[in-house]
Amino acid sequence: MKKSSLFFVLLCLFQISKLGFCLAGSVHKDNYNGDKRHGIIRVTSFGAVGDGKTDDTQAFLKAWEVVCNGGNDTTLLMPLGKTFMLKPIKFAGPCKSSSVTFLIRGNLVAPGYTWDVGICPAWISFGSINGLVVKGGGTLDSRGSVWWGSGNAQDTDRPTAMHFNSCNGLRVYNIQHLDSPRNHIGLSSSKNISISGLKLTAPGDSPNTDGIDISNCIGVDIRDSVISTGDDCIAINSGSSFINITGLFCGPGHGISVGSLGKDGEFATVEEVRVKNCTLSNTTNGVRIKTYQNGLGYARKISFEDINMVDSKNPIIIEQNYYNRGKLEEVGFEYSNYQNLGSKNRFYQTESGNARGVKVSDVRYSRISGSSASDNAVTFNCNADLGCDDIVMDDVNIVSAKAGQVVSASCNNVHGSYLNSPVSCINK
Numbered sequence: 001m002k003k004s005s006l007f008f009v010l011l012c013l014f015q016i017s018k019l020g021f022c023l024a025g026s027v028h029k030d031n032y033n034g035d036k037r038h039g040i041i042r043v044t045s046f047g048a049v050g051d052g053k054t055d056d057t058q059a060f061l062k063a064w065e066v067v068c069n070g071g072n073d074t075t076l077l078m079p080l081g082k083t084f085m086l087k088p089i090k091f092a093g094p095c096k097s098s099s100v101t102f103l104i105r106g107n108l109v110a111p112g113y114t115w116d117v118g119i120c121p122a123w124i125s126f127g128s129i130n131g132l133v134v135k136g137g138g139t140l141d142s143r144g145s146v147w148w149g150s151g152n153a154q155d156t157d158r159p160t161a162m163h164f165n166s167c168n169g170l171r172v173y174n175i176q177h178l179d180s181p182r183n184h185i186g187l188s189s190s191k192n193i194s195i196s197g198l199k200l201t202a203p204g205d206s207p208n209t210d211g212i213d214i215s216n217c218i219g220v221d222i223r224d225s226v227i228s229t230g231d232d233c234i235a236i237n238s239g240s241s242f243i244n245i246t247g248l249f250c251g252p253g254h255g256i257s258v259g260s261l262g263k264d265g266e267f268a269t270v271e272e273v274r275v276k277n278c279t280l281s282n283t284t285n286g287v288r289i290k291t292y293q294n295g296l297g298y299a300r301k302i303s304f305e306d307i308n309m310v311d312s313k314n315p316i317i318i319e320q321n322y323y324n325r326g327k328l329e330e331v332g333f334e335y336s337n338y339q340n341l342g343s344k345n346r347f348y349q350t351e352s353g354n355a356r357g358v359k360v361s362d363v364r365y366s367r368i369s370g371s372s373a374s375d376n377a378v379t380f381n382c383n384a385d386l387g388c389d390d391i392v393m394d395d396v397n398i399v400s401a402k403a404g405q406v407v408s409a410s411c412n413n414v415h416g417s418y419l420n421s422p423v424s425c426i427n428k
Contacts, residue, residue, distance in 0.1 A: 039074045040103075041067050043084065050082025052109055057087045068095035068129075075101040078138060082106035088120035088159070093129035100129060104138035104175065112143055115159075122163040122186070130168045139176040147181035148206055158182040158208070165189055173197045183210035184229065191218045198225040204252035206230035211253070214240050223247045232257045233283075238268035238297070245274070251281035255312065257288045258302060260322050262295010262358040273302040279310065282373075286315035287365070290322040291358035293383065298359040309370030311401045316368065318360055318391070318414070320383045357386040363416075364392045371401040377423050378409035391416030393424050 041063050044050060048059035060076075067076045074097045078084055086108055093100075110123050123142055126132060142161040161180035164170055165188045174197040177184050184200045187193060195212070202209040211227035214220055216239035223246040227233040233250035236243055236258045250256060256275055261268035268291070280286050287304045309315045360382065377398040382388035391414055400407045411425035418424040 039072055040077050041070075041075065042077045042079060044079060044082070048078075048082075048084055050079070050084050050106060052083035052085055052107075054085060055087060055111075056084045057089050060084070060086060060089060064091050067100060068093060068097075071096040074099060075103050077103045078106045078108065078136070080105040080138075083109055085109050085111060086124065087111055088115060088123055090122075090125045090127060091129065092127050093132075095129055097131070099131035099133065099169075101133040101135070102126075104134070104136035104140070107139045107141065109141045110143045110161075112146060114147055117157060117159050120159065122160040123181075124161065125163040125165070126167055127164075128166045132164070132167050132169070133171045134175065135171070135173050137174050139178065141178045142180045142184070144179035144181040144202060144206060144209065160184075160186045160213075162186070163188070164193075168192055170194070175199075176201075178202070179206070180209050180229075182208050183213045183231075183235075185212045187212065187214045187217050187220065189216045193217060193220045195220070195222045196224045198227070200225070200227045200229060202229040204228075204230055210235050211250075213237060214243065216240065218242055220244070221246075225249070227253065229253045233280075235259070236270055236273060237261070238266065238270065240270050240273075242272045243270075243274070244276075245278065246276050248275075248278040249281070250278065251283045251310070251312075253283050255280055255283045255285035255288055256304075257285070257290060258299055259288075259290040259358075260292060261290070261299060262292040262297060264292075265294050265296065265356070268295055268297040268299075268358055270299045271301045274305070275303070275307070276305045278306075279308045280312050280315075280370075281310040283312045284314070285317055286312045287368075288314075288317040288319065289360055289363065290317070290319045291360065293321050293323060294356050295358045296356060298361070300359070300362045302362070303364040303366065304368060305364075305366045307365075307368045307370075309368070309372065309398060311371050311373045313372070313374040314376060314379060315370070315372050315398050316365060316378045316396070318363070318380045318382060318388055320357065320360055320386070320388060320413075321381055357383040359386050359389075361389040361391075363388070363390070364394065365396050366392075366394045368396045368398065370398055372398050372407050373401045375400075375405070375408060376410055377407035378411075378425070380409075380411045380414040380425070382413040384413055387413040387415060389415050391426060393418040393421040393426060395419065396421040396423065398423060 046059045046063040048056040158181040163186040200211045209230040211233045215237035409425040
């Protein structure tokens, strides 16, 4: 009787173990089938290790080929809990699907060494991919510190971290990005871009580590993001129009810039820019428009609204005589021909009669408040020939960050109007 009971118990345990094995296999199969049903391709299925040390570049390229050319499997997944080391890599289109998703659940890390930027100007680049979505909550670590030494002092010696070219309908959101060698994100030759929920960070003294650089793009919406870097939080360059920036926290950094425009005599254009509901904290500059003396073109139809400055140097700037001769440490904006000498403001004499310059017009500053870390809250340095026209200041109230001190404004060749703005020097 005892032997039969023992046999029965062992038989039951054996059957239960078989059931558990089958259930485990079923769960694994369901996950795999679930991925397939949702069009998900995991980079780990193509040999990516994700230990932060092994080179996973080729595995990513193989997985991308399937996603881009497959038609049905349209999501490339980097799983949570993995760190993938990638050498410079380009994800190229066009793809068969109208929408492709780059889902970063885990982390991506650059190699801990420099490379020839002439061959690979970006760490991660996307080209000719319409309907691309980059999202996921993961982190990109560009290891920029290996590039920031004196041996890579020039911009051209350092790569962009992530670049998008000819990617119409691009969506980027919920990504953290650390320590780019140069600008963190570059956008070029694309239309209808939406970006939100980004956190881009680099040391405040890291060289030229812009947050987002925009060039030759139409229809860019950036919102609800934090950018704390060593240069412009956002730079809007030539060929760009209908740019909306909302809900941005910027600082440290060099503020939000239109330009620089007209370098090397180029014809440059920027128009229809709206910056709204942003905070700039401890920035070298606030909201800035900068153009080169000998360029051509225009910057127009630009508005800065509901901006809060927190101890920002040079909160409002138009610099129409920007030039590349090194940094003037006495002022907060680089390469300018304006400098602050003691308590007096002085402008260098600009070239006149050459019929050149980037025309700045139809710029509105509305409801801008907060504190300035410099004596000048407003600086308009406009070209002697062109001038700056239709510049409007409406409810601009900036005070000194230093107790008991007052701020001033400096204007040269600027015309427009001001309303409810204690600090202004515009000729009505």
